[in-house]
Amino acid sequence: QTPAPLPSTSFNVVGSIGGLSMYTSREVPFWTEIVPKASGGAIKVQVKPFTELGFKGAEIFRLVSSGTLQFATTVLNYNSGEVPMNEAADLVGLVASVEELEKVIEAIRPAYAKFLEEKHGIKLLGFGTYQAQVLYCRDAFVTIADLKGRKIRASGASQQAFVTHIGASPLNIAFAEVQPALASGVVDCAITGALSGYKSKWHEAAKFISPMPVNFGVAAQLANLKWWNSLDPKVQAFLQTELNKLEKSIFEQARTETQTGINCNTGTGPCSEGAPANMKLVPVTPADEALRKDALTKAILPSFAKRCGPDCVKTWNDTVGKTVNVTLAP
Amino acid sequence: MIGTAFTLLVVLVGISLPVAAALGLMAYVLSERYAFFPMTGAIGELAWNSSNDFILIAAPMFIMMGELMHRSGMSERLFSALTPWFARIPGRLVHTNIAASAIFAATSGSSVATAATIGTVAIPNMDKGGYNRPLFLGSIAAGGTLGILIPPSINMIIYAVLTDTSVADLYAAGFIPGFLLAGLFSLMVLALCLFRPQWAGPRSETSALWRERVSGLKNLLPPLGLFLVVVGSIYAGIATPTEAAALGLMATLGLVAANGQLTVPVLLRAFEGTVRTTCMVMLIVIAAFFLNFVMVSIGLVKAITDTVLALGLSPLGMLIAIVVFYLILGCFMETLSMMIATTPVVVPVIVALGYSPVWWGIVFVILMEAALITPPVGLNLYVVQAVRRGGAFSDLCIGALPFVAMMIVMIGILIAFPQLALWLPALLKA
Amino acid sequence: MSESESLLPPEPWPQRVSRILAWIGGAIILLGCSGLITIDVITRFLFKRGMVESFEISGYALAACIGLGLGFATTSKTHIRVDILLDAFPRPVRVVFDLLAALSLAVIALALAWFCWGTLAQSMAMNAKSVSTLQTPMVLPQSIWWVGIFWFACVAVLLPIQAVLRLLSGDGPGFDALIGSLRVAEEMSQAGVEQASSADGTPR
Ligand code: NA
Numbered sequence: 001q002t003p004a005p006l007p008s009t010s011f012n013v014v015g016s017i018g019g020l021s022m023y024t025s026r027e028v029p030f031w032t033e034i035v036p037k038a039s040g041g042a043i044k045v046q047v048k049p050f051t052e053l054g055f056k057g058a059e060i061f062r063l064v065s066s067g068t069l070q071f072a073t074t075v076l077n078y079n080s081g082e083v084p085m086n087e088a089a090d091l092v093g094l095v096a097s098v099e100e101l102e103k104v105i106e107a108i109r110p111a112y113a114k115f116l117e118e119k120h121g122i123k124l125l126g127f128g129t130y131q132a133q134v135l136y137c138r139d140a141f142v143t144i145a146d147l148k149g150r151k152i153r154a155s156g157a158s159q160q161a162f163v164t165h166i167g168a169s170p171l172n173i174a175f176a177e178v179q180p181a182l183a184s185g186v187v188d189c190a191i192t193g194a195l196s197g198y199k200s201k202w203h204e205a206a207k208f209i210s211p212m213p214v215n216f217g218v219a220a221q222l223a224n225l226k227w228w229n230s231l232d233p234k235v236q237a238f239l240q241t242e243l244n245k246l247e248k249s250i251f252e253q254a255r256t257e258t259q260t261g262i263n264c265n266t267g268t269g270p271c272s273e274g275a276p277a278n279m280k281l282v283p284v285t286p287a288d289e290a291l292r293k294d295a296l297t298k299a300i301l302p303s304f305a306k307r308c309g310p311d312c313v314k315t316w317n318d319t320v321g322k323t324v325n326v327t328l329a330p
Numbered sequence: 331m332i333g334t335a336f337t338l339l340v341v342l343v344g345i346s347l348p349v350a351a352a353l354g355l356m357a358y359v360l361s362e363r364y365a366f367f368p369m370t371g372a373i374g375e376l377a378w379n380s381s382n383d384f385i386l387i388a389a390p391m392f393i394m395m396g397e398l399m400h401r402s403g404m405s406e407r408l409f410s411a412l413t414p415w416f417a418r419i420p421g422r423l424v425h426t427n428i429a430a431s432a433i434f435a436a437t438s439g440s441s442v443a444t445a446a447t448i449g450t451v452a453i454p455n456m457d458k459g460g461y462n463r464p465l466f467l468g469s470i471a472a473g474g475t476l477g478i479l480i481p482p483s484i485n486m487i488i489y490a491v492l493t494d495t496s497v498a499d500l501y502a503a504g505f506i507p508g509f510l511l512a513g514l515f516s517l518m519v520l521a522l523c524l525f526r527p528q529w530a531g532p533r534s535e536t537s538a539l540w541r542e543r544v545s546g547l548k549n550l551l552p553p554l555g556l557f558l559v560v561v562g563s564i565y566a567g568i569a570t571p572t573e574a575a576a577l578g579l580m581a582t583l584g585l586v587a588a589n590g591q592l593t594v595p596v597l598l599r600a601f602e603g604t605v606r607t608t609c610m611v612m613l614i615v616i617a618a619f620f621l622n623f624v625m626v627s628i629g630l631v632k633a634i635t636d637t638v639l640a641l642g643l644s645p646l647g648m649l650i651a652i653v654v655f656y657l658i659l660g661c662f663m664e665t666l667s668m669m670i671a672t673t674p675v676v677v678p679v680i681v682a683l684g685y686s687p688v689w690w691g692i693v694f695v696i697l698m699e700a701a702l703i704t705p706p707v708g709l710n711l712y713v714v715q716a717v718r719r720g721g722a723f724s725d726l727c728i729g730a731l732p733f734v735a736m737m738i739v740m741i742g743i744l745i746a747f748p749q750l751a752l753w754l755p756a757l758l759k760a
Numbered sequence: 761m762s763e764s765e766s767l768l769p770p771e772p773w774p775q776r777v778s779r780i781l782a783w784i785g786g787a788i789i790l791l792g793c794s795g796l797i798t799i800d801v802i803t804r805f806l807f808k809r810g811m812v813e814s815f816e817i818s819g820y821a822l823a824a825c826i827g828l829g830l831g832f833a834t835t836s837k838t839h840i841r842v843d844i845l846l847d848a849f850p851r852p853v854r855v856v857f858d859l860l861a862a863l864s865l866a867v868i869a870l871a872l873a874w875f876c877w878g879t880l881a882q883s884m885a886m887n888a889k890s891v892s893t894l895q896t897p898m899v900l901p902q903s904i905w906w907v908g909i910f911w912f913a914c915v916a917v918l919l920p921i922q923a924v925l926r927l928l929s930g931d932g933p934g935f936d937a938l939i940g941s942l943r944v945a946e947e948m949s950q951a952g953v954e955q956a957s958s959a960d961g962t963p964r
């Protein structure tokens with residue numbers, strides 16, 4: 001590969017959550033090694049995770065839109081309150097695996113990119129995702145339906161609607177307080193990433209885990225549109241090509257990490273992240289799958305349609321809906 | 331750049347600008363001189379974030395609890411009940427401050443809240459007894475820092491999240507060092523008072539000391555009840571530490587009302603005191619968050635950390651270098667942002683050196699305690715000064731010094747005997 | 761002296777407004793944080809279900825209290841100044857430092873009000889909502905918070921002006937009472953000077 005004669009460019013990138021592998025093992029090497037090397041030293045990037053900068057998450061999208069940040073990775077759900085479209089590919093109960101998620105994202109990409117450019121002045125340059133968000137519980141259960149009546153920590157309206165739909169009580173407490181809350185019984189169950197729950201030592205308090213993905217935590221690589229348009233077209237093309245590769249490697253990582261997380265929590269397979277814990281794996285049953293779809297069509301989608309509006313519902317039906325064979329009534 | 335930054339801060343604080351203004355101006359200057367994108371655009375978002383941060387919610391509730399206890403006279407009765415117990419120990423109420431802080435620390439996850447609560451209750455007694463002001467105030471500021479070492483601890487929770495360690499392990503590990511440090515504080519006070527008897531406080535001449543002690547016990551019951559509400563609800567699995575603060579405040583309100591002392595003036599004065607302290611602290615926290623944002627963005631924190639890590643020392647030498655680094659950095663940085671900005675870089679190094687991340691968590695929390703009481707930027711010093719309403723700030727700076735020394739001693743003890751931290755977590759796991 | 765007079769000490773009206781806003785802020789902490797959380801904890805204990813989304817609302821309550829209380833923290837001179845060097849200087853120099861301190865706080869307050877307005881305006885423009893079940897329009901909590909910060913900016917700008925006016929009219933103790941270091945105020949109150957100066961409660 002001959003290095004393209006790119007004009008020298010430097011900019012700042014705000015990365016995803018600092019402690020998690022999407023940032024440490026994908027974004028950091030990408031921006032500090034791969035991009036400078038592949039551009040022959042023409043492109044210089046400073047990257048910092050948003051957590052280290054003292055951000056909470058929801059402001060990243062706004063700061064990219066307003067132009068304070070040039071380029072950032074953000075979890076799209078953080079802004080699903082005011083931008084319901086951000087949730088379109090990551091609705092609770094929508095997909096059962098990372099593979100399905102990739103298909104859904106492929107389907108919605110062009111429409112979503114157009115939406116971001118027109119409505120928010122943001123250039124969409126790629127997606128990413130965390131591992132599957134799964135259920136950790138203190139006490140035994142065989143099917144998801146057994147969780148009826150339990151107190152489950154869930155974040156965001158959609159996860160809470162899911163919890164309510166299965167007959168359990170949704171609670172909202174800060175992520176940091178979940179582990180001690182599981183230990184003392186303030187909550188019975190909680191939802192988080194298959195691997196991040198292991199790393200946060202949830203297995204010391206919760207003894208049962210279901211691998212069924214509740215949702216994922218889809219992220220996106222976003223650039224301020226004005227800033228992006230000011231870049232040299234050669235730089236734009238170069239970055240877009242490289243970012244496509246980054247996206248692929250992030251999805252690959254999400255796939256392995258979901259499995260690694262389950263392995264590490266339960267000790268049922270190789271765990272590369274430390275000593276395996278001995279949570280009991282509660283296998284996904286056909287009844288669970290049916291319950292997930294039921295929750296999606298009866299609880300999640302109707303409220304999504306209401307928040308999202310008719311235009312957005314049409315877009316969703318034409319893209320995501322077609323992929324998963326569900327049609328939303330506007 | 332590092333030199334410019336710290337010189338600037340020392341000058342701004344030194345000419346007695348309000349600390350929040352000094353931090354904010356310094357952030358602005360750094361941002362203008364060294365940054366290459368307009369970071370001022372993030373001020374609004376950062377201010378909103380820190381204004382409604384869950385980490386900070388417990389503090390004003392505990393502060394109001396202290397205010398209500400103070401305005402209703404409950405705290406005065408508490409202190410008069412405690413006084414005869416310490417009447418023969420040189421240092422007297424200073425020991426009470428430390429003991430009360432250690433006990434309150436078991437209910438509160440925040441050092442600021444602990445210092446504000448104990449300070450509100452204790453400071454009115456300072457001049458009555460004719461104590462050495464720096465020592466008395468120092469014991470409150472330093473005793474308050476126990477709030478983050480003795481579980482529950484919000485800083486430990488954040489550390490656990492940042493470093494993938496277990497909160498339960500950290501809580502168990504903090505228990506023994508926490509009370510040991512309180513003991514060291516008391517020993518130091520005793521030693522100082524034996525050396526300078528004029529600091530020791532008034533010696534009780536009564537012969538009926540035991541009768542006084544026993545008759546005062548009933549005044550200890552209400553605070554004890556509140557303590558049980560807060561701690562009990564956490565360990566019984568009814569509430570998180572933040573929620574427990576809310577229960578504690580409601581219980582205090584109920585208790586004051588039951589005594590018939592809940593009047594409009596009592597309530598409004600308590601509101602004033604709470605809002606004053608909370609807002610003073612929060613303006614500094616907002617400014618500190620912006621400063622942190624700028625320092626991380628322009629790579630200042632990384633430059634400092636890299637300098638220390640590049641020293642190429644032996645594991646113990648490296649550990650000592652890192653401890654010294656935090657003692658110095660802690661003079662200038664607010665603790666939460668210091669933790670968020672440095673932990674991701676430093677903890678992997680500590681682990682690579684062969685130290686346990688749980689053990690380091692305890693050492694680190696003690697370093698943050700020191701940061702809370704070292705001038706010029708020491709949140710606990712400010713809180714005690716704010717509660718005190720007047721007097722020289724230098725009293726606090728001087729008074730905190732011997733307590734900082736004890737914290738360094740404690741870190742030395744932990745380096746020599748890591749089991750003091752690691753024994754209890756291992757025991758609870760078995 | 762009636763009860764309301766003892767609650768509201770004689771003071772210029774900006775100081776009085778700041779005090780009343782602080783009362784509201786305190787009440788918000790008591791009811792909006794502590795009260796709501798207590799309800800949630802109790803209903804969760806009894807019925808395994810929270811009732812009032814206190815986790816989310818208590819955050820807004822804290823923000824409201826901080827906004828509304830900043831003005832009072834300023835008029836009551838609670839913003840900490842490290843006065844170690846201050847004592848070494850003669851009075852004219854101290855007056856300069858006091859003014860510098862008040863002006864720097866005014867600059868900070870104005871900047872805060874300006875940039876926080878940007879955040880509020882963007883929330884309005886985007887019709888920003890929280891991600892929770894409540895779907896709280898962010899404009900609601902943010903405007904209470906911002907109104908407080910705006911008042912903080914007004915007070916912080918007004919204080920040095922009031923102080924300079926007092927200085928020009930030869931009212932040195934009045935100047936100290938407004939923006940002098942708390943230590944000086946304490947010495948004055950011991951000397952009985954404060955009573956004299958605080959008697960001029962004329963609104964300016
Ligand atoms: Na504590």
Ligand code: NA
Nearest residue numbers: 660661701707
């Ligand atoms: Na400090």
